[in-house]
Amino acid sequence: MTQFADRMTRKEAKAQEERLRKVWADPSGWRYWTSVNNYQIGLWYAATAFAFMLFAGVLALMVRVQLAVPDNDFLSADLFNQAFTLHGTVMMFLFAVPIFEAVAIFLLPPMLGARELPFPRLSAFGFWSFLLGGIFVCGSIFFNAAPSSGWFMYPPLATDKEFSGIGADIWLLGLSFIEIASIAAAVELIVGILKCRAPGMRINMMPLFAWYLLVVAGMILFAFPPLIAGDILFELERMFDWPFFNPERGGDPILWQHLFWIFGHPEVYIIFLPAIALMAMIVPTFSQRPVVGYSWIVLAAVGTGFLSFGLWVHHMFTTGLPQISLAFFSAASEAVAIPTGVQIFVFIATMLAGRVIFSVPMLFGAGGLAIFVMGGLTGVMVALAPFDWQAHDTYFVVAHLHYVLIGGMLFPVIAGLYYYYPLINARMLSDRAGKLAFWLMFIGFNVAFFPMHLSGLRGMPRRVFTYPPEVGWDWLNLISTIGAFILASGILVIVVDVLRPKHREPEGESNPWNAGTLEWISEPKENWGVRSIPIIESRYPLWDQPNLMRDINKGRFYLPDAEEGRREGLVTSVLDAQPIQVLRVAGTAYVPIISAFFLGGAFVALTFHWWIATIVSAVGAFAAIVYWLWTGTAELPEKPQKHIGLGVTLPLYVSGPSSTGWWAMFITMIGDGTAFASLIFGYFFYWTIHEDFTAGSKGPGAQWPMIGFGLFAAAWIAMIYARRLNGRGFVLAMRACLMLAALLTICGSLAAVAGPLAYGMDPKSHVYPAIVWVLVLWTAVHAVLGLVMQVYCLARSLVGRLTAQHDVDLQNVVLYWHFLFVTALITFAVIGLFPRML
Amino acid sequence: MRIIPNEMESLWTLFTAPVVWALHFLICYVSVAVYCAKSSQISFGFDVVRLGVVLVTIMALALIAMSGLLAWRQWGFGTHDPPHDDPTRHDRELFQGFATLLLSGLSFVAVIYVAMPLLFIAECSP
Structure with a gap:
């Protein structure tokens, strides 16, 4: 039984500490990696x-x-x-x-x-x-x-x-x-x-940092999968000529823009919120008081997390979508300024209520926020569709996004580096170097990026590799280049400060x-x-x-x-x-x-x-x-x-919902489900842009999809029974159920691909067969994974690692199967029944 | 077995109002996008869509108001002041109530923001 240090001799306490140290120690030599x-x-x-x-x-x-x-x-x-x-x-x-x-x-x-x-x-x-x-x-x-x-x-x-x-x-x-x-x-x-x-x-x-990261991690689950779905479509087009984005065969490049920006806009907040989370740790420390308005920060983090998903079309204002659609996204883009502003006011209130100690982290934090606010203001401008039609794809947007990202992310991260560096090797970074770096970066940044607003308004497009002298962009660009080098010199100062040897300096206190x-x-x-x-x-x-x-x-x-x-x-x-x-x-x-x-x-x-x-x-x-x-x-x-x-x-x-593994499976499958939902979005997107989106094709028929669905449903029920029987200690019946489920999974997958095969759907010919094949293959690949899991559980049971009391594996696999069942249900209903409803 | 374990049920309430906002946003976007893409095949006019979405907006606002009301109750109808940072179950509940109330307010305003274009824009015109 564990003894407590107070009641132990010094020697015992030492031994306890030594055991703990040994368990957590890193391997030595090259195995350190x-x-x-x-x-x-x-x-x-x-x-x-x-x-x-x-x-x-x-x-x-x-x-x-x-x-x-x-x-x-x-x-x-x-x-x-x-x-x-x-x-x-x-x-x-x-x-x-x-x-x-x-x-x-x-x-x-x-x-x-x-x-x-x-x-x-x-x-x-x-x-x-x-x-x-x-x-x-x-x-x-x-x-x-x-x-x-x-x-x-x-x-x-x-x-x-x-x-x-x-x-x-x-x-x-x-x-x-x-x-x-x-x-x-x-x-x-x-x-x-x-x-x-x-x-x-x-x-x-x-800690507020944890709140922010909880929100950000949740956002990743809903933002990254659409991009993965887009990547799949994109790579299928490049590698196998499936025409998802090719209008000649029914595809549409706009779908990529949707999928990319459903990822891309929340991404901006995925970047910004953790950086502002660092500020939420730094500001109270240097104000020497608790943050004012903890709940308001939670409001801001959660609110921004949600609203940021309603903004993606503001990157697509010039693609010819209906004006009312643009207006929805424009309105949401303005609304997100509310929670974003709340955080900044909370920081200002905390500083006002405490006694602010100006230090290098605060300098970077405050400077970053000033730059970010400026970027936020131009953000409100470009969120208005009529202004955006003028500024779209010009250097004005380049200036805006760098103000937001460098002010909202890079500066707070450098603040975090100066603040948390003592946790890395018990020594501080140099105060003088930090101040020098800050002023070089702050001045350099503004000299580099402010003129870009003007070159953008003068009509300079993004991504041109050069320009003629007579259009009036030359001196603005020269100033930007000079500023960029000043900014870079500031970063160089930080690099030198971080890398310079510090072993001769005395170690600082543990909470400096x-x-x-x-x-x-x-x-x-x-x-x-x-x-x-x-x-x-x-x-x-x-x-x-x-x-x-x-x-x-x-x-x-x-x-x-x-x-x-x-x-x-x-x-x-x-x-x-x-x-x-x-x-x-x-x-x-x-x-x-x-x-x-x-x-x-x-x-x-x-x-x-x-x-x-x-x-x-x-x-x-x-x-x-x-x-x-x-x-x-x-x-x-x-x-x-x-x-x-x-x-x-x-x-x-x-095991089950109290275990960490169950949660990991649940969260992973939420992300997986989002990717699947993005593919379904693609299917209906093609439906909206064509009079007859099947292009005269018969589709996969209803018969095979329905058979496939029946088999998947049966496999899912068999899995639920396997778990129930296992819980009651009927080991042999549980194994039989697992084997039956595996067999049903194989048959269900074959039935899934049988539909498009039987009707000779050629994914290269048109986008309709291509998107049907993608949905079928998505389900089939997940079914193969589900099959692997069934076999895995069977093997664990055979070697005695899966028992009535120790059923983590089976619990998590059944959870996977809940999601797989929903995936199969939606896939087969969409590809088999939807074309018949038209 | 539940998909959502017991314990989380009370954390989920924090997200009710923003989820209503998200659903309302999706309904606005999808119904208008589908109508405008398929208007040649649809017999009713755009005003019907506008009216439908306005009704959805009223329902969304009612749901958010309800979530706000429940949050206000959980917050003890404002009889306790923040910061709600005592290490007790009671303060944890007050914090949840207050945070949910704030989020309901934000979601309410955001739903109104998103619905406003319906008042001013009467056609699909690209």
């Missing part, structure tokens, strides 16, 4: 994202040099196209989104008083996927093969192989791979925030800014997150709970020991954070790296149409992931429960 600890993964993730940012920054400088004077020939037109496309792509996909995942993985566990996020190997897998995908996309420019159609890849330019080359495939496949990593991170963060908070940290006590939130208990030299998991009674526990840091570090709270040599954390309830389970999280392993390399290999090979390599890599990834699941999840504990200290005993194994 197999670490899955949130601290290392977060750091590597952030460093990689910053490296990509610097790379994309150099591309921006090249673009600026080319535009500095009229008729310049510093870059060729094609290289210029590659440079600006890659600049936008890398900044958005490889810096802005990943940096927030990095910061969240690094900060959230200590901030929530947890040791780890619930799926550390998933974080590691996400990081390695990101690294590989990022290098693949960035590296392409060195082979003159980078994407060159702009970061939003509009067809018909980007679907035309003559004009867009392999770069478009690199963009589609490289980024799809990274999007998968982002969704994995979203699953990790949502489950972590809802289920792994320290006991007592009720939802009204959660006197902050009130829990992440400051984390000690840079320890890997365990927290020495013991505390009980939280305040929003600012380090200010309000006396001796908290000492008691935590003396191991006076929960789980101060690691007797069984396992990495352990607590699972708590969603609303009131009552402890409900001891969660054993996975430790160091090769398998996330191996899985990421195989999966990355499959995507890379697919880009170059190396079919055999694709298949080999995909099989490798599949095998690695199954091995990972088999050896690393739902393990049977050696005892049913465990004493965690302070008189509390908790179970080591729970």
Whole structure:
């Protein structure tokens, strides 16, 4: 039984600490890179994202040099196209989104008083996927093969192989791979925030950073899948000539714009909210008081999260949609200014109510907000359709988006870097360098981007590689280029400040800014997150709970020991954070790296149409992931429960809705369902744009789809019975049910493809057969996954790892099947019945 | 078994009003988009769509008002002042009530924003 430090001799306390340290230690030598600890993964993730940012920054400088004077020939037109496309792509996909995942993985566990996020190997897998995908996309420019159609890849330019080359495939496949990593991170963060908070940290006590990230992770689940669905359609068109965006055969490029911007606009807020979340941590610290209006910030975060999904068409005001449709999106675009403004007023009120200490993080924060407000004002302008018709695709929009993103994201992230740097190596960054960097960046930014408003209003379009001298854009562009270099010099100062050796400086105190939130208990030299998991009674526990840091570090709270040599954390309830389970999280392993390399290999090979390599890599990834699941999840504990200290005993194994795995499946399937809904949106989109969208084709008939639906429904019922029988201990009947369900799944999938096959639907001939095939294949691929899960459960049962009491696998698989059933229902009703209703 | 576990039911209430906003927004967008795309095959006029969407708007506002009312009750009809940061179940409930009330207010305003074009635009005209 766990002893408490107070009642132990010094020697025993030391031994306890040593055990804990050993369990959480990283491997040494080159095996260090197999670490899955949130601290290392977060750091590597952030460093990689910053490296990509610097790379994309150099591309921006090249673009600026080319535009500095009229008729310049510093870059060729094609290289210029590659440079600006890659600049936008890398900044958005490889810096802005990943940096927030990095910061969240690094900060959230200590901030929530947890040791780890619930799926550390998933974080590691996400990081390695990101690294590989990022290098693949960035590296392409060195082979003159980078994407060159702009970061939003509009067809018909980007679907035309003559004009867009392999770069478009690199963009589609490289980024799809990274999007998968982002969704994995979203699953990790949502489950972590809802289920792994320290006991007592009720939802009204959660740090605002966690609130923001909860909202952002939820937004990722609804924003990224439409882009993945779009990528699938896009790649099918490029690779197999299925005409989704080709008007000659019934397709429509506008569908891509819809799918891209349903992702693209929320993306802006996915980037902005985490950065503002950093401000919500920094402002109270430097005002030395709790934030004024905690609930108002929650309102702003949740409200922005929702409203940001009603804005996407404001990127499409010039595509000829009905004016009333434009007006809806224009109105929603104005409405989102309300919650955005609320946050800024909350920060100002907090500063007014406290005694503000001006420091480098506050400087970057306040400067960033000033720039952001300016970008917000031009945002209100371009949200008005008539103004946008004038400004669309000009440098005015370039100025607007950089004001929003650099003010709303880059400056707060730099503020966060200066603020949280002591958590990385116990030393501070230089105050003088920080101030110098700030003024260089602030002045440089405005000198670079303010003139772009004017060049835009003077008619300079985006993405031109040069311009003649007589149009009056020359001196404005020259000023912009000078400003860009001043901005870059500021960033260089920060890079030097971060990288300069600091081992000669003395280590600082552990909470140098006197902050009130829990992440400051984390000690840079320890890997365990927290020495013991505390009980939280305040929003600012380090200010309000006396001796908290000492008691935590003396191991006076929960789980101060690691007797069984396992990495352990607590699972708590969603609303009131009552402890409900001891969660054993996975430790160091090769398998996330191996899985990421195989999966990355499959995507890379697919880009170059190396079919055999694709298949080999995909099989490798599949095998690695199954091995990972088999050896690393739902393990049977050696005892049913465990004493965690302070008189509390908790179970080591729970299944169903109380388990983290069930939640992860639920959240993943929400994202999956969103991608499916996007494909269904595509189907009905084609219906609206054509008089007869079937183009005279008979379609897949009603008979096969209905048979398919019947088989899927039967398989789903068999799965529910399998779970029920398992719960009652009828093992053989459960296995029989699983086998029956598997058989029904195979037959259902065959019936699904039989419809379009029987009616000879050729996906290359017209968009209608193509979209029907996509829906059928989507369902069939999910059915194959469902089949794998059924076989997996059967195998687990045969080796005794799935029993009546230990049924995590079966519970989660049945949950998957609920979603699969709905997918099948909608697919078969849409393709089989809808054409008959017309 | 439930898809949505018990415990979450009370966290979901926070999102009721914004979800109503989202559904209302979708109905506005989809009904108008489909009508304008298919107007040659549809026998009734655009005013019917406008009237229908106005009715949906009134229903949405009523639902949001209802969510706001329930939130106001959960917040104890305003008898307690924020910040609601005591480590008690009671304060947690007050916080939820207050946050839900604020979100209901925002959603109410946002629904009105989105519906306003229906008053001014009487045809599809691209």
